[in-house]
Amino acid sequence: MIPQSLRLKAENHVDSGALRDDLARLVSYPTASTTDEGRVALKAYLDDVLTPMLTELGCTVTEHPNPDPSGGPFLLGTRIESPELPTMLCYGHADVVDGHSGRWSDGRDPWTLTVDGDRWYGRGTADNKGQHLINLTALRLLLTETGSLGFNLKFLFETGEEIGSPGLAEFAAAHREALRADVLIASDGPRLDAATPTLFLGSRGGLNFELDVDLRPGAYHSGNWGGVLRNPATTLAGAITTLVDGHGRILIPGLLPPGLPDPVRTALSGIAVANSPGDPAPDEGWGDQDLTAAERLYGWNTLEVLGIGAADVDHPVNAIPGRARAALQLRYVSGTDVGAAERALTEHLAAHGYPMVGVRVTSEFPASRTEIDGPWPRWAHGVLEEATGEPVAVLPNIGGSLPNSVFTDLLGIPTLWLPHSYPGCLQHAPDEHLLAPIAREGLVLATALFHALAGKASR
Structure with a gap:
């Protein structure tokens, strides 16, 4: 003492x-x-x-x-x-x-x-x-x-x-x-x-990667070519939803940890998240609902879209863009194997009908x-x-x-x-x-x- x-x-x-x-x-x-x-x-x-x-x-x-x-x-x-x-x-x-x-x-x-x-x-x-x-x-x-x-x-x-x-x-x-x-x-x-x-x-560690749908050098009129030319932004949105759904749940097993160890689960029991004045309230139904908020934050992985864009959103024109890109980040806990993440992502997207989506890991810091x-x-x-x-x-x-x-x-x-x-x-x-x-x-x-x-x- x-x-x-x-x-x-x-x-x-x-x-x-x-x-x-x-x-x-x-x-x-x-x-x-x-x-x-x-x-x-x-x-x-x-x-x-x-x-x-x-x-x-x-x-x-x-x-x-x-x-x-x-x-x-x-x-x-x-x-x-x-x-x-x-x-x-x-x-x-x-x-x-x-x-x-x-x-x-x-x-x-x-x-x-x-x-x-x-x-x-x-x-x-x-x-x-x-x-x-x-x-x-x-x-x-x-x-x-x-x-x-x-x-x-x-x-x-x-x-x-x-x-x-x-x-x-x-x-x-x-x-x-x-x-x-x-x-x-x-x-x-x-x-x-x-x-x-x-x-x-x-x-937690972080794996940052980019998804790039680069289909053509220019944009084409949406009336003259809509329904004939693939839209890279639509393609990108669809590709992302094969990795993480609209409720924040990771859908590709290779991006998940092997499990939640019992000592970690025990330590996190009763831990309240966002418990200070001014903290944002956790959103209901977001993330894996089999886990508590503390388990999702401190014991599990999350896949976040950090940035996404195609053409000029503030001043759109009636044209199908030629390219769309997104920056994503996997926040991951110790035990997650991210060594082959780029290949796993590429193979997963191709298997789900998105071989035209390029994957490039841009940075990583280990868990x-x-x-x-x-x-x-x-x-x-x-x-x-x-x-x-x-x-x-x-x-x-x-x-x-x-x-x-x-x-x-x-x-x-x-x-x-x-x-x-x-x-x-x-x-x-x-x-x-x-x-x-x-x-x-x-x-x-x-x-x-x-x-x-x-x-x-x-x-």
């Missing part, structure tokens, strides 16, 4: 405004990884902010070049207290998305922390500066309180998560020993909702998860419930994506993600914010988890 003195220090660090002031400094660095200016700010953020914070924790800090020229450098802080102690790897990303200056409410500047009640506005407050700041602060509080961490620490920062983590897998493969650890504890993504402390163990009934998740769940005195939601993965597979599949490390944000935080959009009550509770929970890891090591 977290000592009362340590809990009070964590709570006071937020109540006093110290955490908010620290976050204001972090937000002031416009570290967008999509711009030249942002990449300059990222270098300054590593040098001026993260390196001193890691050094204060007694870490040896090294900066490493990215093996992928499209990505930025990596920063690794390492503190080894004893080879006999367990080693925890932490992770965070220093980059943010574009600030969307001029689009924030009430004239807010994305690079200036603005407080409005419990909301702390600014780019990166939720994704990911606020989250890694909370964990760095929890480690500092523990070290100050006890004089040691009681475990070995490795803290990895990347600078390109928002552009797909280029080079992260290659870097990890080349630095296996430097990153070797018993467990990863990190923070990113949202809680289940604002009120529910959450632990998640991985992320991964730590086993939900494994020893590390059970340990963390118990620690967090004891610390908060409330039920803690344990999710097999979040609905979105993170580079979790680098840690689970490449490095073989069990992963525990303790998010300090919530679904309504508006990350990646104007008015991104961190909720002060979540930051306060999150700092207590992170401190409790790190303190318990030291206790686990001493037993």
